[in-house]
Amino acid sequence: MQTNFTLAQLGDSDTAESEKIMRTCVHCDFCTATCPTYLLLGDELDGPRGRIYLIKDMLEGGKPASATVVRHIDRCLSCLSCMTTCPSGVNYMHLVDHARRHIAETFRRPWRDRMLRRMLAVTLPHRRLFAWSLTLSRLARPVARFLPGRLAPMLALAPSKRARSSPMDRPQVFPAPDARRMRVALLSGCVQPVLKPAINEATIRLLTRHGVEVVVSARAGCCGSLTHHLGEEAPAVKSAKANIAAWWREIEGKGLDAIVINASGCGTMVKDYGFLLRNDPLWAEKAARVSALARDITEVMAELGLLPSVLRTRLVVAYHSACSMQHGQKLEAPPRDLLRAAGFDLREVPEGHICCGSAGSYNILQPILAAQLRNRKLANIGRSGAGIVATGNIGCIQQLEGGLDRPILHTVELLDWATGGPRPAALPPEIESKTGSGP
Ligand code: SF4
Ligand code: SF4
Numbered sequence: 001m002q003t004n005f006t007l008a009q010l011g012d013s014d015t016a017e018s019e020k021i022m023r024t025c026v027h028c029d030f031c032t033a034t035c036p037t038y039l040l041l042g043d044e045l046d047g048p049r050g051r052i053y054l055i056k057d058m059l060e061g062g063k064p065a066s067a068t069v070v071r072h073i074d075r076c077l078s079c080l081s082c083m084t085t086c087p088s089g090v091n092y093m094h095l096v097d098h099a100r101r102h103i104a105e106t107f108r109r110p111w112r113d114r115m116l117r118r119m120l121a122v123t124l125p126h127r128r129l130f131a132w133s134l135t136l137s138r139l140a141r142p143v144a145r146f147l148p149g150r151l152a153p154m155l156a157l158a159p160s161k162r163a164r165s166s167p168m169d170r171p172q173v174f175p176a177p178d179a180r181r182m183r184v185a186l187l188s189g190c191v192q193p194v195l196k197p198a199i200n201e202a203t204i205r206l207l208t209r210h211g212v213e214v215v216v217s218a219r220a221g222c223c224g225s226l227t228h229h230l231g232e233e234a235p236a237v238k239s240a241k242a243n244i245a246a247w248w249r250e251i252e253g254k255g256l257d258a259i260v261i262n263a264s265g266c267g268t269m270v271k272d273y274g275f276l277l278r279n280d281p282l283w284a285e286k287a288a289r290v291s292a293l294a295r296d297i298t299e300v301m302a303e304l305g306l307l308p309s310v311l312r313t314r315l316v317v318a319y320h321s322a323c324s325m326q327h328g329q330k331l332e333a334p335p336r337d338l339l340r341a342a343g344f345d346l347r348e349v350p351e352g353h354i355c356c357g358s359a360g361s362y363n364i365l366q367p368i369l370a371a372q373l374r375n376r377k378l379a380n381i382g383r384s385g386a387g388i389v390a391t392g393n394i395g396c397i398q399q400l401e402g403g404l405d406r407p408i409l410h411t412v413e414l415l416d417w418a419t420g421g422p423r424p425a426a427l428p429p430e431i432e433s434k435t436g437s438g439p
Pocket of ligand 2: 024025026027028029030031032048049085086087088089090
């Protein structure tokens, strides 16, 4: 794609990076066919190529974002399906991130929109505030249908019961019981420990059982992706630096072989810290080192090799690959191979490359499109014929759980169970007889 930036514009490193990305686009339009919002809306401007043109026009002209640009960029899920399809290696992720920052800096949204985004940016990354907001949402449920705009669908996403917080999420070290094979830090996260504390518990049990010492570092928390996708750069950078500082103490102290992440949305973000902080002389090197150490839990487990399964029935499991797992981190084989090795009869979800509509806070900000994608995904899961769904991202679990007639679990909960951990509480007792495919 031809670009016409001035030398002065290219003096800005974000613009120079975006220009480089745009120049790799050859207009072939392959990406449009796999873009979920184009599939739903059929508008060229709601596909990747159309959005790239809009971003190019906005940045080249040095213009504030227009309402049209904002509408089409807001509808983008950042699912990155277009990056998987693109034959030219266009880094749409960095381009749309830049566009979102430009929108946040130059466009004044209607006050309701501003309030909602502020509320999300403040509450979601902070465990305690998020837990309180869930309690408030539950209390407000009976009057939800009288609430304006996007508040009603937001309340519907809050779980009906609050999970008890886990002592395992507090800063501490979990030693490997026998000979130590690895020492890792676990990102315990922000939303996940509040919604599903069982996921970190299963991760820690699984890792220690396989000879890994696990550190939950003090002052490590939200990865920053939730605010990053809202275009709010300062809080995203603050979260990234807090995590890097927390892990750096471990790297310089007893050392780390990996930083383990069990929410693929967070993994995509941490693996990109090096790029995020590339121009910060104090942080660039540390950020690049942290990104190089970042691994999804399934990457680490694939490297370690799974202990023999203790399960006696081959349960039929549909694997839902989160967009951040398949498109963001390009991890296809590790979770599938591990589930098979653990003795599960794995089924694919038809249209597996299409987003479920979760996408960080997208299901709150774009509830209509998110609901359409969710219903499409639920129907496809139904077609898989499996009695259990496994996935590697808390956002997808939360998005799909309420509409499913079968349990949805994190992959680590199944791997932990199969290698000697407790049976996941979300599995009903009769599940073996319903979904087993024989010994
Ligand atoms: S990130 Fe997803 S929604 Fe956005 S343009 Fe690419 S494929 Fe479409
Ligand atoms: S597939 Fe890649 S090169 Fe082709 S139009 Fe889309 S972004 Fe551009």
